[in-house]
Amino acid sequence: MTQYDPMRPTGRPLPQASALPYTRSRQLPPYRGLVAVDAKDFTGHPAIEHGVISRAVPELLERSFERADLAHVWADRRFPASTGDGYIFGFDPTWMPFLIHPWLHTLQDELAKFNVYSAGAVHTRLRVSLHIGPLPDTGDEFDGNGTPRNDTHRLLDSRPVKAVLAASSESITHVAAILSDRCYQDAVASGYTGRHPDHFIEVPATVEGKKFDQRAWLYVPTPSGNLYDRRILGDRVVDEHENVRGRAEPTEGEPDTGRVKSRVARTRITQQADRGIINTGTVHGGQSVTNSGRDSVGGDWVGGDRFEGDYVGGDRLDIAGDYVGGNRAGTVTGNQGDTVRGNKREKRR
Incomplete structure (x- = not known):
């Protein structure tokens, strides 16, 4: 029987087969903010336009970050990657409140101008997901992989954010965003974001064919159409909103974040x-x-x-x-x- 040789013929060690979870305690990776965008109906465009859209998305992102005075966030982005019809990267999470506002609104403005000047040839609307979590970030080419990144993509593909973009006017609403609950609690409910919590709508984020069901929050910088729709929010959420006839007082020790709470x-x-x-x-x-x-x-x-x-x-x-x-x-x-x-x-x- 040949003895196992941990060295390849080239002299380089084989990669570890497993990180051996649950065997010993280790430090958490650094926390990173995550932003992912996806173009609506990318495959519905003629194939000749796919390359144009793939190049346009990061260019639009860069320009919107510059206009929102967040050029440094774009310049310092971590583990960036194109997804063909979208883009994802990590960043210092201390800047998350500024991505929620004013960046999302600035992105909406940039897309509105882009769609006017493109004369309808390459009309682009974007879904955006925002999340926070620990991810490896050592400079390795495989950095940024982990559950927070997977959840960011799931949020981007979830039913509510897709439905709200489909139900709104393509001439007015160019951006629809969905925030993870962690992102909302840390950046919005805490009061660090320049947007009142009433601008956000709680939704159950689910993805067809995937085992994913999380609490999340919709935010549409320029709304149009009927956002208060059972097809978007789900019956449970609509029922809770319909039964609210005022604001619940915060419990002792709980900050008054202005959120509407249903206790009916x-x-x-x-x-x-x-x-x-x-x-x-x-x-x-x-x-x-x-x-x-x-x-x-x-x-x-x-x-x-x-x-x-x-x-x-x-x-x-x-x-x-x-x-x-x-x-x-x-x-x-x-x-x-x-x-x-x-x-x-x-x-x-």
């Missing part, structure tokens, strides 16, 4: 008014119930109907001899019922 517990229940009417809105005029049955009171029984809905809070109320039960979310005016004297079975005149 939604419970699906069945309400029943056996002897009256359920009112959930404003009622003007008279109401009556014509149901018959048996009861121990007066020999007659008036039965109501079943109503299904969301419970907000209500009280029992006896008005004019009739029973009103369930939800009184609105204002009730007018005659709630009739006072009946004599035989209830007798036809009223």
